[in-house]
Amino acid sequence: MKFFNVKTVTETLEVIAGEFQPNRPPIEVPLIDALEMVLAEDVRSGEQVPHFARSTVDGFAVLARDTYGASDSLPAFLDVTGRIEMGKEAAVRLMEGQAQSIPTGGMLPSGADSVVMIEHVEEVGDMLNVYRQVAPGENIIRAGDDVKAGELVMSAGQRLRPQDLGVLSAIGKTKVRVxxxxxVAILSTGDEIVPADKKDLAPGEIRDINSITIAAAARQCGAVVIEGGIVSDDYASFALRAKELFEESDLLLLSGGSSVGTRDYTEQVMQSLGEPGVLVHGVSIKPGKPTILAKAGRKPVMGLPGHPASALIIFHLFVAPLLQRLQGQKPAAYHQRIPARISRNIASAVGRSDYIRVKLEEREDGMWAVPVFGKSGLISTLVKSDGMVEISANKEGILEGELVHVHLFQ
Structure with missing residues (x-):
């Protein structure tokens, strides 16, 4: 196979951003089912949260100025005129010189502007001795402090986390458009590849690693996975199974068969699925140069390297952002990045982006990234790694102690 449309990492990401978007319309789902799904519309609150002022502690609702100067030796004296119950309206207005007992979360009565904690008072009959002064607003949440009526609570493109579901619940949103x-359909290719559950391997056989790792990575990105099995290096059977899976999926991933070889049919199969066909035929990157990206109609098709570590690195770099696009997620770096210093010199070839697997070590002088070396076929190198460091195409390498940014693996 001849690489005829090799692109840089940046150019490949630009192709993904420019060519792909959600290819299915939004749906409405119950809030409880929306975790890790992506909002398809802006959400504004029709009400304020909370809709009443409330206490954040057990204590007594007071007017703050009535407590000024209070101390252990000279307490302030207030009249207890009521007791507020949880879930009930505070119907009695608080007047100057008065206090009302209030539980955590209880409604603040009108006239009160703060709550003194129960630990700082002594109740003697209908009299309250206050031993510590409070400031206006202390120990209370005012109406609308959390969310204001009409406020934009969440924007389209937000992936919903547990806390996001919480705020939507607080404003009475029980269904969301996402x-x-x-x-994602995954198809492994290669005469040497056998199912992972095969107990006794014949000489030359290799258990299918990529179907497991890529499927797991896709599920981490919010996808539903179709495991398409394994096909041999035969164009007819490869093309037939690829077409079947393509029809059932939003993204088809072909694992293996993308290296230089006389029986390599990946590019031909991808072209056969529809126009415009192959967009990227090789990426100037190590590991993972034999990566292919195509578009058939509105759907993406991607050929991943057969070597397990290479395939997973390419997934992190390109497939994860592609899945973000298909879900309408806001443009954002897929990887969490943290700064660290590289622990040794690493050479690199100019004109190619190198991704070095690293393990993080916290030392007395800060965080260090220790390279984990190994060939692209060794999945164990990723098990030992916390992330990867990019050496950009315009650099000849990085020097020991140089500050780098580690792309963390999930």
Missing amino acids: YPRPV
Whole structure:
């Protein structure tokens, strides 16, 4: 196979951003089912949260100025005129010189502007001795402090986390419009590849690693996975199974068969699925140069390297952002990055982006990234790694002690 449309990492990401978007319309789902799905519309609150002022402690609702100067030796004296119950309206207005007992979360009575904690008072009959002064607003949440009526609570493109579901619940939102979870089909190729559950391997056979790791990575990105099995290096059977899976999915991933070889049919199969066809035929990157990206109609098809570590690195770099696009997620770096210093010199070839697997070590002088070396076929190198460091195409390497940014693996 001849690489005829090799692009840089940046150019490949630009192709993904320019060519792909959600290919299925938004759906409405119950809030409880929306975790890790992506909002398809802006959400504004029709009400304020909380809709009443409330206490954040057990204590007594007071007017703050009535407590000024209070101390252990000279307490302030207030009249206890009521007791507020949880879930009930505070119907009696608080007047100057008065206090009302209030539980955590209880409604603040009108006239009160603060709450003194129960630990700082002594109740003697209908008299309250206050031993510590409070400031206006202390120990209370005012109406609308959390969310104001009409406020933009969440924007389209937000991936919903547990706390996001919480605020939507607080404003009475029980259903949300989201993008469907993308369906990702994975097909492994190669005469040497056998199912992972095969107990006794014949000489030359290799258990299918990529179907497991890539499927797991896709699910981490919110996708539903179709495990398409394994096909041999035969164009007819490869093309037939690829077409079947393509019809059932939003993204087809072909694992293996993308290296230089006389029986390499990946590019031909991808072209056969529809126009415009192959967009990227090789990426100037190590590991992972034999990566192919195509578009058939509105759907993406991607050929991943057969070597397990290479395939997973390419997934992190390109497939994860592609899945973000298919779910309508806001443009954002897929990887969490943290700064660290590289622990040794690493050479690199100009004109190619190198991704070095690293393990993080926290030392007395800060965080260090220790390279984990190994060939792209060794999945164990990723098990030992916390993330990867990019050496950009315009650099000849990085020097020991140089500050780098580690792309963390999930």
